[in-house]
Amino acid sequence: MRLTPPILWRSKGSFYQLVASKCEECGKFTFPVQSVCMHCGSSKVIQEKLSGRGKVVSFTVNYQHRTGFEKEMPQIIGLIELEEGITITAPIVEVSPDELKEGTEVTACLRRARADSTNGLIQYIFKFRPV
Amino acid sequence: MTRNVAIIGTGHSKFGVRTDVNMQELAWEAVSQALEESGVEQKDVEFFTVGNAGAWSSENLPAIVVGEYCGLNPKGTMRVEAACATGSAALRDAYLAIKSGEVDIAIAIGVEQMHQSPNPTVVELIGRAGNYFWEFENSGLTFPGYYALYATAYMAKYGAKEEDLGLVAIKNHHYGSMNPYAQFYGKEITMEEYLKSRMVAYPLKLLDSSPITDGAAAVVLASEEVVKKYTDSPIWIEAQAAASGSANLSRRDDFTSIEAARIAAKEAYKRAKIDDSEPWKSMDVADVHDCFTIAEILAYEDLGFANRGEGVKLIREGQTKIGGKIPVNVDGGLKAKGHPIGATGVSMAVSMARQLLGRAPKGTQATIRNGRALSHNVGGTGHYAYVTIYSTRRPGN
């Protein structure tokens, strides 16, 4: 996807905040945000900021680099279960794979993802680091 | 009312790097074989489906290009796509066209040419099998990474080891080495080679992974009303069921199993009236979706061949080799036969039909006692699941 200022501006709410939808019928969270609850199908949902705290469910160390990710190789990517009961896929940083295991407590942090040299944009994304 | 549908002809191209032919030539290798085997002529075919995930190859209207080359125009057709389960989806549409009573003869074709794009492009395209922003754009995750997340979770929960995954790769290469259509025909691997192979996404290595493959497969299907005209040994599609899962891997509630596959299996067993407590007892052989070695172990459990957490015991005990409880992927599986996305599901149907007819290549024939086989085809990381049950006996008899 080509990064452009309008795309980043329009999606700043979802790209730069950890937000989920919370169902007013069943009380459960859905992530990423959507206007219908994935648990009960209700459309009575509100948006709620997530705490960003959670624990590692599973992780991989990725050695198969994709274009644009060369500098980050190898990268740790985890499935992280957040306090609110939802799971998210995200890179885990500031830790070596040997120190990571199921249950390791982590917290979200904004980190530089990549820069687009054609328009000077720097994209930040959520990564997680051990508490 | 619906009626029974049988496979009356099978065709399979050589799998591998097939840049020596274009897509329609590759498809014709399988279609011509299937037509010849069935005795059906092109003019008798009333409908055909073409499974092709595409993206990496040049043809944008594969069903048309393949249909024209194979002489199937002007019969109705469509391209079918369900990620890595595309082939089974193509089979399903052709099967349903007959089952519904609309046509009597249809062909399901699967064809894929992944080598038409450079490797990094293919890696990127396959990597998009999830939620685009949160699981691809954001993280740099590639397709093996998704299955690696399953593998880490499974290994941590049930104590499976690297060597256990290695046994799957070694088994599938062993049988694939005897399958002349397989990408790795003649190529067995050892545990030492497996353990030394390059890490792709920890804990999955290169030799845990199915290769990038070009290939085609085809089956001719017929309604029970016309089967007798063509053959005395049809292979009936006894039941088929499909299910789907969440786009986001992170939305699954369990990372040691593929829910869509469990749902499809349960439904397929119900439709075929198979006791789902020990389904392997009424089956002779199965092809499962081993895009990565861990996926084969998950499949054992999702299909009820083993209890949850005990799939790893089946491979350790050799129960999925020929002579074991239930031989699995004795055509080489995706691992050694190759995984040309759109062709894989159709290739499974070809392998299962030939097994039931006693026509598997030397050294790969399972003992046929029940006259029943199963294929399990998963798309994406559990986004799509198709389970098909094949039988030498006409359903209802």
Ligand SMILES: [Zn+2]
């Ligand atoms: Zn709800």
